[in-house]
Amino acid sequence: DIQLTQSPSSLSASVGDRVTIACQASKDITDYLNWYQQKPGKAPKLLIYDASNLATGVPSRFSGRQSGTEFTLTINGLQPEDVATYYCQQYDDFPLTFGPGTKVDL
Amino acid sequence: EVQLVESGGGLVKPGESLTLSCAASGFTFGSHTMNWVRQAPGKGLQWVSSINGNSEYKYYADSVKGRFIIARDNANQSLYLHMKSLRAEDTAVYYCARYVRDLWNGYQYYFDYWGQGALVTVSS
Numbered sequence: 001d002i003q004l005t006q007s008p009s010s011l012s013a014s015v016g017d018r019v020t021i022a023c024q025a026s027k028d029i030t031d032y033l034n035w036y037q038q039k040p041g042k043a044p045k046l047l048i049y050d051a052s053n054l055a056t057g058v059p060s061r062f063s064g065r066q067s068g069t070e071f072t073l074t075i076n077g078l079q080p081e082d083v084a085t086y087y088c089q090q091y092d093d094f095p096l097t098f099g100p101g102t103k104v105d106l
Numbered sequence: 107e108v109q110l111v112e113s114g115g116g117l118v119k120p121g122e123s124l125t126l127s128c129a130a131s132g133f134t135f136g137s138h139t140m141n142w143v144r145q146a147p148g149k150g151l152q153w154v155s156s157i158n159g160n161s162e163y164k165y166y167a168d169s170v171k172g173r174f175i176i177a178r179d180n181a182n183q184s185l186y187l188h189m190k191s192l193r194a195e196d197t198a199v200y201y202c203a204r205y206v207r208d209l210w211n212g213y214q215y216y217f218d219y220w221g222q223g224a225l226v227t228v229s230s
Contacts, residue, residue: 015205024171032215034217035217036151036217038151043201043218043220043221043222043223044143044151044201044220045162045220046216046217046218049214049216050213050214050216053214055216055218084151087150087151087152089153089186089216089217091215091216094156094165095166095167095168096141096153097153097154098150098151098152099151100154101151103151
């Protein structure tokens with residue numbers, strides 16, 4: 001199975017800060033990596049697909065990059081509504097796997 | 107408007123069975139691979155199972171293989187998860203999630219729509 005590790009597991013930042021979350025895959029998954037945002041009590045929401053493509057309707061302050069098997073999600077200018085847990089997810093192979101999540105608060 | 111509505115959750119005892127349903131609307135159901143993803147209380151997301159559009163291919167997490175069966179009824183736009191021999195560790199919110207397309211029908215696969223979730227509690 002493909003393992004995804006995320007760092008940090010949680011972080012606190014201020015409004016307007018740049019926030020970066022890392023996701024490391026245990027093997028080469030090309031760019032088959034998605035990012036989701038989940039707010040408490042809600043279903044996850046797609047942010048980024050295929051490592052760097054912004055999903056429809058997602059603010060441009062969110063971006064994704066890839067370097068080999070390391071993927072990063074960046075929020076440029078954190079907003080109060082960005083308080084959530086963020087998950088990476090690979091679809092290179094079954095079983096599909098998610099990272100453990102990164103909780104972002106203010 | 108795409109809608110996914112889960113039902114069938116509840117409290118069951120260890121060893122019992124339960125079936126979850128997901129009613130889909132607003133899109134051509136048979137053209138999409140459908141999935142179940144669960145989240146234990148206070149924990150992260152865990153993929154459970156996937157089924158392609160014509161039900162030819164079904165995939166399961168090792169933790170549920172042999173106990174859970176995924177099925178779909180395209181005529182009625184419904185997805186199911188038949189769960190048996192339930193364990194305490196199966197306690198979770200179960201989400202029905204749509205894949206953006208059917209498997210092997212292009213590139214770029216991601217969960218683009220999710221239901222609101224159904225809580226399954228396994229406890230004596």
